[in-house]
Amino acid sequence: MSDFVHDGWSLYIAIITLASLVACAVLLKLMSTRKLAPGEKPGTTGHIWDEDLQEWHNPLPSWWMWLFYITIVFALVYLILYPGLGSYKGYLGWTSTGQYQDEQKQAAATYGPVIDKYLKQDPVKVAADPVAREIGQRLFLNYCAQCHGSDAGGSKGYPNLRDGDWLYGGSPEMIKTTLLNGRNGAMPPMGAAVGGSEEVRDVAHYVLSLSGRTHDSLRAQRGQPKFAAACAACHGADGKGNQQIGAPNLTDDIWLYGGTEAVISETIVKGRMNQMPAHKDFLDEGKIHLLTAYVLGLSGQAAK
Amino acid sequence: MRAPDRIAEPAPAADEVETSLYEVRKKIYARAVSGLFARWRIALVIITQLVFYCSPWLIWNDRQAVLFDLVSRKFYIFGLVFWPQDFIFLTALLIISAYSLFLFTAVAGRLWCGYACPQTVYTEMFMWIERKIEGDRLQRMRLDQSSLGARKFGLKLLKHGIWIAVALWTGFTFVGYFSPIKTLAASFSPWTLGPWETFWIFFYGFATYGNAGWMREQVCKYMCPYARFQSVMFDPDTLIITYDAKRGDPRGARGRKVDSKAVGLGDCVDCNICVQVCPTGIDIRNGLQYECIGCAACIDGCDQVMDKMGYARGLIRYSTENAVKGKYPDQEIKKHVVRPRVLIYTGLLVLVIIAFFGGLFLRSPLKVDVIRDRGAMVRDAGGGLIENVYRLQFINTDEAPHRFSVNVSGLDGMQVVMQQPVEVPPATTQVFPVSVKLDPAGIESGSHVIVFHIVDLDRASVRADEKSRFFVR
Numbered sequence: 159m160s161d162f163v164h165d166g167w168s169l170y171i172a173i174i175t176l177a178s179l180v181a182c183a184v185l186l187k188l189m190s191t192r193k194l195a196p197g198e199k200p201g202t203t204g205h206i207w208d209e210d211l212q213e214w215h216n217p218l219p220s221w222w223m224w225l226f227y228i229t230i231v232f233a234l235v236y237l238i239l240y241p242g243l244g245s246y247k248g249y250l251g252w253t254s255t256g257q258y259q260d261e262q263k264q265a266a267a268t269y270g271p272v273i274d275k276y277l278k279q280d281p282v283k284v285a286a287d288p289v290a291r292e293i294g295q296r297l298f299l300n301y302c303a304q305c306h307g308s309d310a311g312g313s314k315g316y317p318n319l320r321d322g323d324w325l326y327g328g329s330p331e332m333i334k335t336t337l338l339n340g341r342n343g344a345m346p347p348m349g350a351a352v353g354g355s356e357e358v359r360d361v362a363h364y365v366l367s368l369s370g371r372t373h374d375s376l377r378a379q380r381g382q383p384k385f386a387a388a389c390a391a392c393h394g395a396d397g398k399g400n401q402q403i404g405a406p407n408l409t410d411d412i413w414l415y416g417g418t419e420a421v422i423s424e425t426i427v428k429g430r431m432n433q434m435p436a437h438k439d440f441l442d443e444g445k446i447h448l449l450t451a452y453v454l455g456l457s458g459q460a461a462k
Numbered sequence: 463m464r465a466p467d468r469i470a471e472p473a474p475a476a477d478e479v480e481t482s483l484y485e486v487r488k489k490i491y492a493r494a495v496s497g498l499f500a501r502w503r504i505a506l507v508i509i510t511q512l513v514f515y516c517s518p519w520l521i522w523n524d525r526q527a528v529l530f531d532l533v534s535r536k537f538y539i540f541g542l543v544f545w546p547q548d549f550i551f552l553t554a555l556l557i558i559s560a561y562s563l564f565l566f567t568a569v570a571g572r573l574w575c576g577y578a579c580p581q582t583v584y585t586e587m588f589m590w591i592e593r594k595i596e597g598d599r600l601q602r603m604r605l606d607q608s609s610l611g612a613r614k615f616g617l618k619l620l621k622h623g624i625w626i627a628v629a630l631w632t633g634f635t636f637v638g639y640f641s642p643i644k645t646l647a648a649s650f651s652p653w654t655l656g657p658w659e660t661f662w663i664f665f666y667g668f669a670t671y672g673n674a675g676w677m678r679e680q681v682c683k684y685m686c687p688y689a690r691f692q693s694v695m696f697d698p699d700t701l702i703i704t705y706d707a708k709r710g711d712p713r714g715a716r717g718r719k720v721d722s723k724a725v726g727l728g729d730c731v732d733c734n735i736c737v738q739v740c741p742t743g744i745d746i747r748n749g750l751q752y753e754c755i756g757c758a759a760c761i762d763g764c765d766q767v768m769d770k771m772g773y774a775r776g777l778i779r780y781s782t783e784n785a786v787k788g789k790y791p792d793q794e795i796k797k798h799v800v801r802p803r804v805l806i807y808t809g810l811l812v813l814v815i816i817a818f819f820g821g822l823f824l825r826s827p828l829k830v831d832v833i834r835d836r837g838a839m840v841r842d843a844g845g846g847l848i849e850n851v852y853r854l855q856f857i858n859t860d861e862a863p864h865r866f867s868v869n870v871s872g873l874d875g876m877q878v879v880m881q882q883p884v885e886v887p888p889a890t891t892q893v894f895p896v897s898v899k900l901d902p903a904g905i906e907s908g909s910h911v912i913v914f915h916i917v918d919l920d921r922a923s924v925r926a927d928e929k930s931r932f933f934v935r
Contacts, residue, residue: 299853416842
């Protein structure tokens with residue numbers, strides 16, 4: 159709780175709660191002591207409807223009064239068992255967090271065996287299993303589709319997972335590592351290292367030429383040494399990239415941010431910062447395994 | 463508001479005796495009765511209970527014929543499979559039930575209460591068991607007055623034992639509509655019944671035992687809301703069970719050979735049979751009362767007496783308020799059935815029934831939802847094309863697999879990228895990601911309406927056309 163709340167408030171609330179309950183009981187008692195004498199007729203409330211319809215002023219029936227007493231007993235039992243009296247935690251120690259965790263445990267116990275049986279299988283085999291693929295699809299739609307798209311086709315800044323082209327490698331182990339720990343893909347801004355805007359355009363045209371896109375061959379020629387000096391450290395002298403550090407292959411005409419001169423120039427000048435969040439904290443191993451297999455299967459489909 | 467002074471008086475004096483404002487229930491020992499209306503009731507008890515107890519055991523398409531599967535939210539009724547999306551049919555069914563009730567009540571009063579209501583039906587069954595064990599009215603009264611001996615204890619034990627058995631079987635059957643009944647039956651030995659199944663079997667069983675064994679007419683008198691609001695459906699031409707006071711009064715016992723007119727008596731021999739057979743313990747000769755559930759037991763009882771006496775039947779009979787008042791003779795009651803209230807109820811009822819069955823007949827086994835990807839609006843698809851991504855959620859409510867083709871219209875040159883035909887297994891929901899490609903040249907940027915056309919390849923009448931949006935950069 160906030161620092162400025164004094165402990166006395168807890169007591170204050172507890173006293174008010176209990177006093178209200180006592181007041182209810184007293185009120186009920188006062189209302190139910192009255193009994194009609196034999197032969198005595200109760201009065202009416204004084205209202206008359208439809209000429210002769212009157213409401214009698216009878217005491218409340220006792221079975222009904224008892225229902226009210228039961229609610230008071232219920233309230234007391236509740237206040238003993240559950241938190242409610244000021245900051246008293248309740249005999250059962252119930253918390254919403256605790257309930258959430260219990261439900262998580264229960265779900266794990268129910269679905270765990272269904273999911274975990276695939277853990278022992280090789281991801282390639284799991285990828286071929288139709289049931290596993292269905293589970294995988296649901297997991298993917300829940301956890302991955304927001305960025306990578308429902309069809310795993312990616313979009314600007316979010317890699318396409320179906321094209322068989324991998325930034326960090328497409329082995330099951332690598333995919334699993336990516337899922338568990340996430341990735342930080344960073345390309346530093348290279349504008350200064352390359353030179354002025356003309357030099358940047360030269361390098362961009364060289365990059366275009368690597369994947370065989372339309373380019374100015376003169377500029378590409380001029381850009382080649384700059385590329386060797388500034389870019390090859392990560393992307394390799396042949397531009398085929400480096401999966402160890404997640405440097406993209408620049409020769410396959412697959413573009414994370416876009417393959418036009420303007421976008422490539424922007425990438426060179428400003429660099430790129432990208433991140434895939436780690437999933438190990440909220441997905442257990444079984445689910446990661448199924449997702450690995452599902453993603454593996456996606457690229458397998460593309461290869462066909 | 464004027465508060466009556468007496469209420470504010472001090473505590474009652476010591477000599478005042480506590481009186482209950484609410485009548486203590488007098489146990490009713492309804493006498494067995496036979497006759498036309500009793501036979502109708504027995505027939506309805508048998509029919510409704512045959513349906514209730516047997517339906518869950520029937521098999522259809524290798525599954526339980528009638529099963530309300532709450533877990534997977536599929537509701538099987540023979541060849542029909544209802545999904546939560548078909549909720550409108552439940553609504554229609556409830557409207558049909560309501561209008562049937564209005565109609566029957568307007569025509570002949572509490573027909574539902576008297577012949578088909580579960581409270582009546584189970585009370586009838588429990589009373590039958592009671593009669594077989596403890597005997598009829600007088601024997602039962604004597605048994606209850608006698609002190610508890612081995613015989614009384616044995617009879618009561620047997621009665622309650624059978625009652626509880628029937629009640630538990632009823633609870634078990636009820637749960638069998640929601641949880642496959644064969645699995646349920648198998649889960650008694652060894653005991654693998656789930657906590658909720660156990661609870662509901664015992665709860666429903668307890669309710670049956672309590673309501674039909676103990677509460678009986680009190681449910682109708684104090685608990686049932688329908689019993690109270692049905693009076694608004696009555697009118698002076700509604701058939702009600704009436705005692706013909708003009709013919710019956712003055713009442714009095716007389717010998718069979720005595721000429722009643724000569725001794726100044728009406729046809730009522732004051733035998734009290736009509737009171738003894740009444741399951742709610744009222745005297746119908748006092749006129750229509752709210753307790754009367756319209757079971758017509760008093761008619762059967764009275765007719766038997768009239769036969770014995772050699773008088774005409776129908777001293778207690780179905781008649782209408784207007785007929786009793788003499789506004790028209792009994793023969794004209796039929797003419798007065800056709801009146802605006804009845805016609806309107808019938809018309810509405812027929813309309814809803816037609817809508818219900820028409821809807822069922824035209825119901826498509828295919829439902830499709832198109833959900834646009836929200837993460838990215840547009841993406842490059844290579845070759846100058848752009849792409850939007852959607853999820854198509856197919857619901858095949860049919861119990862056979864279906865194959866569908868997916869097309870899209872709205873913008874020229876759109877291409878659907880997905881594996882076709884789409885195969886959806888029986889009675890499942892499946893999600894298919896799909897992307898739509900387009901050459902954006904010459905198309906205004908912004909959002910465009912497109913329509914997905916999903917057509918069953920084997921039955922072109924089964925189709926769905928779902929709108930969505932396509933974004934152009």
